[in-house]
Amino acid sequence: MHRNPALSRASRRFLPLASALLALASASAQSLPASASAEAKALAKYDKNKNGKLDADELATQRADEAKTSGTVETVSGTSSAPGEVVALSPFEVTAGSDKGYAAFSTLSGTRLNSKLEDLAGSVSVVTKQQLLDTAALDINDIFLYEVGTEGTGQFTDLTNDNRGEGVWDNVAGNPTGANRIRGLSSANIAIGGITSSSTIPIDTYNIDAVEIARGPNSTLAGLADAGGTVNLVASRGNLSRESSSLSSRVDNFGGFRVSLDLNRPLLKNVLAMRFSAVYNETGYVRKPSVDRTNRQQMAVTFRPHRTTTLTVSLEHFHQFGQRANSLTPRDSLTLWRSRGSPTWDPITFTGTINGVKQPVGVIPFGLAGGFGATRILQFIDNGKIELITKAANVNNPLLGLTTTQQMVSISGELSGGPLYKIAGTTNKAIYDWEEVNLAASGFQIQRAVLLNAGLDQSLFQTQRQRLDLNLAWRREDQQDYRRQFIGQLDGVGTTLQVDVNERLPDGRANPYFLRPFIGGVNPQEFRKPVLNDTYRAQLAYQVDLRREKNLFKWLGMHRGIGYGEYRYSIAAPSNLRYHDTVIDNPNFNPGAATITATSNIINNNGSLMYPLYYMGSKDGAIEYANTGAVRNTGNFLASYAGATSTAYNLAEPVNIQEVYFALGQQKKKIRTIGGSVQSFFLSDQIVTTFGQRKDRVTTRDNLATNPAFGYLNEVNLNNFGGLPRNRSGETTTKGVVLKPFRELSFLSNVAQNGTGLARFAAETTRGFYTYYNTSNSFQPADTAYNLYLQELPNPTGQSKEYGFGLSMFDNKFSARVTHHETMQVHTRSGIGVVATRALAIDFDNSGQNLTFGLFDAATGWYQQINPALTLSQAQEQAAKLIGQTTAYIASVAGKTISDANDAVSRGWELELQFNPNRYWTLKTAGTKQEAIDSNISVFMQRFVDERLPFWTTVRIPTDPLPGGGQLVGAGGLWWTTSQGSNGQPVNYFTTNVATPLGQANANSGKRKPQSRQYSLNLTTSFQLAGLGSLADSHSWLKTSSIGGSYRWASEAAIGYLGAAPEADGIVRALDKNKPVFDKPTANIDLNLSYRTKLFRNKIGTRFQLNIRNASESGRLQGVGVNPNGQFYSYRIIDPRQFIFTTTFDL
Template identity: 25%
Template sequence: MTTPTRVLSPVLAAVARHFRGAGALLLVAAPFLPLAAQSVPTVAEPAKSDTVILSPFTVTSDTDRGYQAGNTLAGSRMNTKLSETPASVSVFTAEFLKDLGATDLADVLEYAVNANADFNAVSTAPSFFYMDGGLLNSVRVNNRGLSASRTIDFLDTTLPMDTYNTGRFDVSSGPNSVLFGFGSAGGIVNAQTRTADFRRTSLNFNLIAGSWAAYRAEADVNVVALKDKLALRVMGVHDERDTWRKYASRETERWSAVAGFKPFKGTTVTAFYEKGDIANPSERPYNRVDLLSFWWERGRQTIDNTALGTGTGTVNNPSGTRGIGIRNSWVSNDGRPMFIRAGSANTVLYRSAGRYESGMASGIPTQRQEGATYQTLLPTTPQANGLPSSPYDINYYGPEAVRTNDINRRFFKIEQQLGRDGFVEFAYNREYGYGFSYQMSGDLALYGDPNLYQPNPDGTATRVPNPRAGQTYVEQAWYHNIEAMWNKVYRGTASWRFDLGRWGDHRLAGMAERSESTNRTTQGAEILVNSTTRVPIMNTTAPENGQNTLFRRRYVDPYAPDTHYAGSRFDTRPITYGGVNYVGRFITNSNANGAIREIDSTMLATQSRFWRGRLIVTGGLRRDAVDLTPFSNGRIAPNDPRVASGEKIAYEYELLGEDPANIRSYTFYTYTAGAVLGVTKGVSVFYNESNNNGAPQTNRRMLPDASLPIPPEGTGRDYGLILNFLDGRLFTRASAFHTESRNDPTVRDNTFILAHRRIVTAYRDNGLISQAEADSRFLTAYLGDFMSDLTTSGYEVEVKANPTKNWTITASYSYTKLKRSNLGQDWYPWFAEQKAYYGRFPSTLLTTANLPISTEIAQIETGVQNLFALNEIGYNNRPHKANTFIRYSFPESGRLRGLFVGGGVRWQDNNVLQRDIVGFDALGKDVLGKILYGPEIFNVDALIGYSTRLKAGLLGRGTTLRAQLNVSNLFDSDRIQVIRLNRVGDGYWRVVPREPRNFRLSVSLGF
C-alpha cells in the first residue's frame, strides 16, 4: 500500500542532504505522517459547564480573519479586543505573513502603520552596518520616528526574529509602562512564538526557492500524545542565500521545541527551547568612496614622491595627490612591506585624491574649508573619462568579512486557573546570544598609487623603485568584534475578575518581575608585532595606537570591481622589515565595555467595562527599581602570566570585572491610562496617555566621565476614532499622537573624541605628559555619544477589512513630524574644561593626522556645531508613509477555485537629509540654507498562488497543498535610499540601495 511515508521519505532525505538541519528535522517527522494523514474526528462542542476559559494573559489566533486580528495583549497586558484597546496596536497575522512570504521582521516592517527598518534613522553617525545595529540584532526598528524595542512573547530580547516559529507580530506604538516598564518611547514590536496544539497532530513542511540561489526549508511538527493533555511541537528552518550582492551570502540554522502539558483541570505547563546558528556578512550597503577622481582627471600622474619633503600628510595639488601619513602597509600581491615613516623624504608615500576631498584645490567652488569632509562615493556606472565605477551589488569588505551568531533560548511557564475568575502565571525566560565578526576599518575607498619610489623594506632611508607605480589599489585594516549577551527574567502574574453588575465588570491584574541582563563587548584591530617577542612595531605601551595597525594593501584591476577588496586575513606569510620578522595579531582596544542590568518591577493594571461594554477603561501603575553595574577595562601588565604564555600582549586592553565606583541605581514610577467609548454601534472614540523609561543603553558612554547614560524618559498620548462595521469585517483606527523621548543618547559621532585623543597623544609623544596622564585623558570608554531630547507628533489611519469571503485587505497612512532639541547638554561643559587644558601646551605641535593642534581644536569646535545643527532638523525622517496589501481568492464554486492573487504597494515620503551650506561665518561655522531631501520610496509587490485539499493521491487524503509565487519590487525599481549627502549636498556619502526584483516560489504541504 502506498503511504505518505513511503512517498515522502526519499524526498525528505534529499532535502536533508541539501538543507542539513531542517531536512534532518523533516526525516524525524516522517514516521508521524501516517498519523497526521488520518481523518481527525470532529471535536464535540463542550458542554456549557465545561467551557474552556482562556487565561487573560494568553491570546490565540482563533478570532483572526485574514489580515485582521481579533485580540491582543499589546495594549493593556490582558487579552483585549483590538476594537476595545485605547493604545495604538497593529497586528501582522499569520495569514499576512504567509501571503507576504515573510521570513523575518525586516520583510514586514514597511507594511506597518508607521514603522520601518532603522538605518540610523535618528542618528547622523556616518558609520552603520546594513540592517544591523549590533552583532545579534537582525534589524533595528524605527516607529513614529523613534527607535522601538523588540520583544519575544513580551520579553525583552536581543535575538533575531524569524517567522519559522512566529505566529504573528504585534506593533504597539508609543510608551506604555504597563506593557513594558523599560522600553523605547517609539513602542515595541513583539513576536509571538507558536505553542503546542493540544487538539490535533499536524505536520507542515514549506520549501522555498528564490532569486540568487536562495533556498529555505521549514518544518512544523505538532504531535498530540494525550488529547487535550500533552502535546509536543518541533519547528526548524534551514535558510541559505547568496543575495543580490556578491560576497554577502547568508545562512540560518535554527530549531525549537515547545511542549504543553495539562496535568490538572485549569493547569497548563509550557516549556520551550530554541537553538540556532546564523552566519551573515559584515557589510556596508554603499559602494566605494571616491579618493581617486582628482588624480585621475590630472592624467594619473606618477610623481617623484621623495622630492616633496618630509611631511607625511602633505597635499600636492598639481598631481592631485596627498600624503598618506604614518602607516604599516603590506602588499598582499607580492608580499612586500611599504612602511611609511616620518623624518625622511625617502620614507613618505602619497596616494590619489578625490575631487571632493578636503584641502584639495580641485576647482570645485564649494571647497572653502580645508578641514571639512567633502568626500563622496564613486559613480556606479562607467564614465566617459574612464574613471572606475563602483556598483552597489558588491560587498566591498570581500568574502572573508563574516559575522556569526550562536543563539539559545529557554522559556518555562505555568498557568493556573482559580475558579472561573482568577488566574495566576509563573514564567521564567533565559536567552543567550554570542556574536563574532570580522570587519574592515579605514576608508572604504579605491586609490591610485602615484609613487615612483617606495620606502626600503630594510628599514633604512634609502629609496627603492616602486614596481606598481600608477596602478590602483584598495587598502584596509582588519578588526574583530565580539559580543555576548545574557538575559534572564522571573515573572509572576495574577488576575481576578469582579463583576459588580451596574457598577461595572472589572479585571484586576498584578505582576512582580525580576530581570537580569549582562552584555560584554570587545573589539580591536590587527596590528603588527615582533614574531618572537610579540612587541608592537612602533608604540609598545599603547598597542591599539594607529601606528601599530597593519593595513593590507591589494593592487587591483580598476575595471573589475568584484576584486576590489583588501588582502586576506588568512595570509600568514612573514612580514620582514628592517631585518625583523613581524606577524599580524588581533588585539583588544579601549572599546572593551559591558554592564550588568538588574530590574525589580511591580505592576498593577485594571480593565473595566461599564454600560454593557460601551465604555472600557484601562489603567496601570508600575514601579521599576534599576541597578546598573558597568564593567571596567584596563591594560594588561607586562608581568601578567598570559603575556609570557603568548595569550595576550603587554599593555593591550581587556574587559575587567564589575566597576563598583560607577554603579548607578534608579527607581521609576510610571503609569498608563486610557478609555474607549462606544458612541454608536460601530463607532467609538478613544484616548490613551502613558509614560515609561527606556532601558539604559549599556553600550553607550556619556561625558564628562564616560559613565553610563541615565535611562531616557518617554511620554505620549494618543486619541482618535475607531470604526468597526460589517460584523467586525471592516475595522478602522484613526489616531493622533504626540510622543517625547528625553535624555536620548542616540546621536553618535566619534570624530571629535578621536581628534581629542590625537591632541593628547601629541603631548605624550613630545614628552609633555606621561602615559598615565594620557590614559586618564583619553576617555577610552567614550565612543562619541551625545545626549538630546526628541519629540514626534502626527496622525495615523489603519484599515483592516474582509468585505467578502474572498477579499482580505490591509492599508495604512501616517504623518510624522520629528524634532530634536537640547543637544550638547553634556558636551559644552566638558569641552570648556578641555580647552583650558589644551591652553597649557604649545598649539603648534603636529598630531598623527599631520595637523597643528590649533587646527584640530578649531575643527572640533566647528564640527560639533555643524553636527548639532544637522541633527536638530529631524534628520532622516520620512514624514508621510502609506501602504496597502490585498489578496483575492477565487470562489470555491468556480473553475479557478483554489487560485488566489494579490499584491501590495509601499510608499514613503522624501527623507530629511541636511541643510544646504551657503557659506561660512568669520569663525568658520557653516551658514545654512534650505533643507535638502532624499528621494521617496515606492515599491510594488505581487502574489499569485494555489491552495487545495487533496481528496486522494500519493500524499494522502486531506493533505493541504499550497504553492505561491511572491515577487518583491515588481517593477525592479533601482531608486536608492539616500542617508547622507556629502558636506555640501552635491554628492552621495551614505546610501542604502534597494534590492532588485526578487522572485520566491514556495510549496507547502500540510498533513
C-alpha cells in the same frame, strides 16, 4: 465652533477612503442574510450585557454549549480538553482563532492580559500569520514594510558618516536587524511572550504565530525601553489535539534559498504534545559574493496534566553566518585623482609625477598626502591571502641611506570646498558596478545562541463572577556574537575607493600593486559580544465581573487586574569587546615584546597594528572584482623590515599576528521589576479605563580591572565583577480611557441588526464609533556618564500622548482607528553625544581614540624635552597651565564616560484600517502623517567648544632651546595648524569631527530627522478567486487560487541642508537650516499569487506561491546625503524587483 486644522487635514485625506470602504461593507453585509440571522440568534441567547456583540466570556459560553451539544473538543491556542470538559482560554495568551485575514482583534501588549484592541487606548497593531505568509515576510524588515509608523531597510537607510573622513558606515549591511525605527525615533525594542529579548538575535517567522507592534513608550509591556516602540512576538507552541506536518521551500532571483519544517505531534492526546520546527535559510543579495546563512531549530513541548494547568517548554538553537552585501556605493577618489593629473610618488627618490612629468624632489604633488600608514603595518590583501606585509615609512638609517622622508603616500581627500564637503559616492558603473560586486565581501559575522523558555499557566479558581490565574515564566538567552566586518562598518575601514600611487615599496622593490584600486584604512577592530540573559517572571491576574448582578453592584462593571514581578540577570558587553590584529612577538614591530614583564603592556602600540589594503582590480583599472579577504588573518607571516642599524632590508622578517583584546568590558546587571495594571469596564463596557504602573530598579557592576599582565590585558577579569554598584531606578505609568458613547443605544442596535440600506449603515457607523486617550512613558537605565563639565547625565526617558477615534462595524468586518500622537525621547544619548568625546580628545584622550596630536600630551612632551630634569607631574602641571586646563580636572575625567544628551520628538497622525467584506477578501491599510524632529540639543558641548577654542587656536610650540642645542620641531608654530602624525592638523580634525556634526545638530534642531518622510500610505490585500462565484464554479482551479499584493507610497524625505554664506576666505563652514534638500517620493508595488492543490494521489496538500516584491523597480541609485552645494555625496543602492517562489507541502 473651533476646529483642529490637523484633524481636518487628516480627515480630508483618510475619511473619503474610509467612507467608500464602509459603503462596500454595508452592501456586503446586506448580501449575507443567513449569516446575519444566525448572528441575531446567537446575540439573543448569549449577549448577556446587551452590547450588540459577543464578548470573550460570552463567546466562551457559546463555544462550551456547542462543544457539549456536538460532543466535539475545542482547541484553544494549542490546548484542548477531553470530551465533556470546558477549557477557558488563559488570560495570559491570545489565539488566532478569531483573526480574519489580516485583521486581529486581541493582544497581550496593552495590559499583559488578553485584551481586545478596541478596548485599548494605546497604539498597538497585530500582524497575523496570514499576512506573514501572503507577504512572504521572514524578518523584521519584511514586516515593517507594511505597518503604521515603521521603517526597515526597505524604506530607511541607516548610515553614519565616518568620523575619520574615510567613508560612510553602512549599518544596513552591518546590522540589518537593528537598522529600523518606529515613529522616526529609535529602533524597535524586542520582546518574546512579553519578556524583553536581545535585539541582536534576528526575528524569523518560522516559529512565530503573530507579531504585535506597540508604538511609543509602553510602560506595561516594556518600561525599560526606547521611546519608539516595541515588537512583541507570539511564539508558536505544541497543539495538544491536532497532528500536523508541513514542509516548505523557497527560492528567489537574488540567489536566496530556504527550507523549513514544522511537525506537531500529540503524544498523549489533550495532555502532551511536541512540536519541532526548523529552518535553513540563505538570504541572497544582488551583489556577489554574499550570503546570510541561518540555521535554527526549536523543540517545543506543551503539557496539560489538568484542564486548569498548562506547562510549556521550548529549546531553540540559532547559528548565523553573515557575509552581507554593501548597500551604499563607495566614495570615488579615483575620479578626483584623475582630475588632478593622476599624480604618483616614488618613496625612494622622494619625487612625484603629475601627468607623467617629474616634479621637484621632496615635494609631494598636489592631490597626494603623506602619513599613509606611517605608524602602522601595511597588509596587501588579494587572492584570498595577505600577500605582503611592510611598514609604509622607513626609519633613519645612514647605512642604507634611508630617511623618514622615504614614505608611501595616498590620495588626498581634501576638497577645495572646505571641511563640510565630502567626496561623492560613485555613480559610474565603469568605476564600480553596483549590480555585480560586493565591496564588503571581506567581512563577516558569526552568531550563535541557545534560547530556552518555560512557562506555567495555572487557573487557581473560576466562577461566574470571578477568576484568579497565575503565570510563571523563565527565559534564558546565551549568545555569542563575533564580527570581523571591516569595510564600511563601525571602527573599520572606510568605503573610500583609492588607487595605489606608490611606484615602489619602501624596500626599493617595484610596487606590484602600483595603480591598482583598493579600499583600506587604519587599525580596524574586531568585535565580540557575549550575552547571557536570565529572566524570571511571575504574574497573578484577577477578574471580577459584576455586570450580571441583579442589584446596584452591576454598575460597578467588570475589572481585570494583574500584578507582576520580574527579575533579570544579565552579563553582557554593551559596546562590544574590542580587538585589534596585532604583532605580538617581533620587537621590531612591537618594541614591548622584547621585555615582557608581569606588569608590562604591549597592546595599542600603533607600530604593531594593521593598515589593511583590499585590492579589487588591475593596473589602471577600476573595481573589477570583490575581495573576499584573507582566508587566514592570524598566525605566522613574513614581513619586510629595516631598522635603524640594519645592514640590509630583511624581506623575510617573521611576525606573529593575533587578535588582541584592547578595550571596553562587560557589565553585570540585576533588574528588579514590580508592577501592575487594571482594566475596568463600566456602563455595559461603554467606558473602558486602563491604568498601569511599574517600578524598575537596576544594579550594574563593571568587570574587575583588566590591568596588563605579561603584555596583555587580563581577559579573565572580564567575567569577574566587583567594585561599587551603580543603582538606577524609575517609575513609569500608563493611563488610558476608551469611550463608546453610542454602543448601548437600543434603537441604534435594532436598526443595525434589522435595518436596511443607508439607515443600517448610519446606525452601524454611529454605534461602532469610539474615542480614546492615552499617556504612557518609559525610561532607559543608562550607564553612568557625564557631560564635559562632569555633571552626571540623567537617564533617557520616553513620553507619549495619544488620542483619536475608531470604528468597529458589521461584526468586525470593518474596523478603523485614526490616532494623533506626540512621542518624545528625552535625554537620549544616541548620535550627537559622541561629539563631546571627540572634543575632549583634542585636549587629552579618554576614549581610546589614540589621536596623534592631543594637546595635553603634546605640551607635556615639549616641557620634558626642554627640561629633562622635570618630573612627569611637573611637566604635566606646566602643560595644563599652558593649555588653560588643570591637572585636577584632567585627573577627574579619568575613567569617566563622557557624553551628552539631546531630545527628539515625533508628532503626527496614524490611520489603521482592516476590511473583510466577506470570507474571500481581506484588506489592510496603514497611513501616517508624521514629523520626527531633533530638539533641545545640549548647550554644554557648544559652551565647552567656545571656551576651548581661544586656547586651541593660540597655543604655540615653545621656542626654548633644547639641552643639546636646536629647538623643538615646528618651534614657534601654532599647534592648531601643525600636522602631527597620522591624524594631521588639529584644525582639520576639529572641523570635520566636532564643528561640523555639532553645527549640523544645532542647525537640525527643530528640523526633521534625516530621511524622515512626512506622509506614507500602505495598502495590502488578498482575494481568494473562489469568490468570483459562477466563474469559479466553471473553472475549478480558481477555487483554490488567490491573488493579492500591496501598494506602498511615501512622500519626499529631507536628506540634508544647503551651505550658509561662505566666510571671508570663501570656505563654507556652516549649513543653512532654512534650506533643506529633499529627495523624491517613493512608490512600490508588491504582487502575490497562490494556488492550492493536492499531489501524490490527492494525499498531500500543496500550496504554490509567487511573490514579486517591488514589481515596478528596475534598480537604481538614490541619493541619501548631500554636500552644501546640493550635490549628492552618498548613494543608496536600490535593488531591482525580487521574485520569490514558495512551495509548501502539508504532509
